[in-house]
Amino acid sequence: xxxxxxxxxxxxxxxxxxxxxxxxxxxVTFAEAQNADEALEHIRKQNWEIAILDISMxxxxxxxxxxxxxxxxxxxxxxxxxxxxxxxxxxxxxxSGAAGYLTKESVPEELKKAVRKALAGGRYVSTALAEKLxxxxxxxxxxxxxxxxxxxxxxxxxxxxxxxxxxxxxxxxALSVKTVSTYRTRILEKTRMKNNxxxxxxxxxxxxxx
Numbered sequence: 001x002x003x004x005x006x007x008x009x010x011x012x013x014x015x016x017x018x019x020x021x022x023x024x025x026x027x028v029t030f031a032e033a034q035n036a037d038e039a040l041e042h043i044r045k046q047n048w049e050i051a052i053l054d055i056s057m058x059x060x061x062x063x064x065x066x067x068x069x070x071x072x073x074x075x076x077x078x079x080x081x082x083x084x085x086x087x088x089x090x091x092x093x094x095x096s097g098a099a100g101y102l103t104k105e106s107v108p109e110e111l112k113k114a115v116r117k118a119l120a121g122g123r124y125v126s127t128a129l130a131e132k133l134x135x136x137x138x139x140x141x142x143x144x145x146x147x148x149x150x151x152x153x154x155x156x157x158x159x160x161x162x163x164x165x166x167x168x169x170x171x172x173x174a175l176s177v178k179t180v181s182t183y184r185t186r187i188l189e190k191t192r193m194k195n196n197x198x199x200x201x202x203x204x205x206x207x208x209x210x
Contacts, residue, residue: 002028002119003047007039007062008054008081013104017052017111024112036060043072050099050118055082055089059172063093064155070097077118084207090129096151100124145191146208153190156183160196161203 002025006014014032021028031046033039035057043051051069053062062080069078077099082089090101099118102111106126114124146154159169170180193199203209 002049003031004028005031005033005039005042005048005051007033007036007051007057009034009057010054013054020108020111021115024115034058036062036065040065040068040072043069043076047073048076050077050079050115052079052081052115055080055084055093061158063089063096064158066093066096066098067151077121079114079118079124089208090125091147092151092154094123094125098123101129102126144206145202146206148190149187153183153187156180157187157199157203158208160184160187161200161209163200 004021006017008014008017018030021030031042031048033042036053036059039051039053039062042048053065055062062078066078066080069076078097079100079102080089080093080098081102081104083104093101100114100123102114102124106114110126117124146157149157155173156169159172164172166177166180166184169175170177173180187199188194191199191202193202
C-alpha cells in the first residue's frame with residue numbers, strides 16, 4: 001500500500017490530488033494536512049512513500065519546512081507545488097532536496113510523471129525548467145538577486161514581504177529578535193536595498209509572495 005501525504009490549505013485541491021493519484025495507482029492511502037505544522041506532525045509519526053506540499057500555506061510554507069523534513073526523513077521524496085512560476089522557486093527547492101517542483105497549472109499527466117519519477121528515486125523537472133536551468137549555466141545569464149541569499153535569509157525575506165514584524169518572525173522561527181534583525185541586515189546588504197518597502201516591492205514583483 002502506497003502512503004501519500006498531501007499538504008495544502010485548500011480542501012478542494014487536496015481532493016483533486018487524491019482523485020488523480022487514486023486513478024493512477026492501484027493501492028494508495030492518504031493523509032492530509034492544512035498547514036506546515038500538521039505536515040511535520042504526520043512526517044514525524046509515520047513513514048511515507050511521498051509527500052506533496054504546497055509552497056503557499058498559512059504560517060510556514062512547504063519550502064520553509066523542506067530542510068526540516070529532510071532531517072527527519074532523509075529518504076522521503078518531497079514534491080512541491082505552487083501557483084508561482086518555476087523560475088522563482090524551483091532552483092532553491094531542488095537545492096534544498098526537493099524531488100521536484102511543479103506549478104499548479106501543470107497538466108495531470110505531468111504530475112503523475114513527477115510522482116513516478118520521485119518514487120523511483122529520481123528528481124523531476126519540466127522541459128521548460130530544464131531549459132531554463134541549462135541557460136543559467138551560461139555565465140552571461142543574470143542571477144536573480146534572491147538567489148544570492150541563504151535559505152534562512154530567503155525565508156526571512158518572504159516573511160518580511162508578507163508584512164510580518166521582526167518579533168512575529170522571531171516567534172514563528174523560534175529565534176531571537178536580534179538574530180532576525182541580523183538576517184534582515186544581511187538581506188539588505190546582499191540585495192543592496194535600503195528598507196522594508198524596497199524588499200516588499202522586489203518580492204511582489206518577483207512573485208515571491210502572493
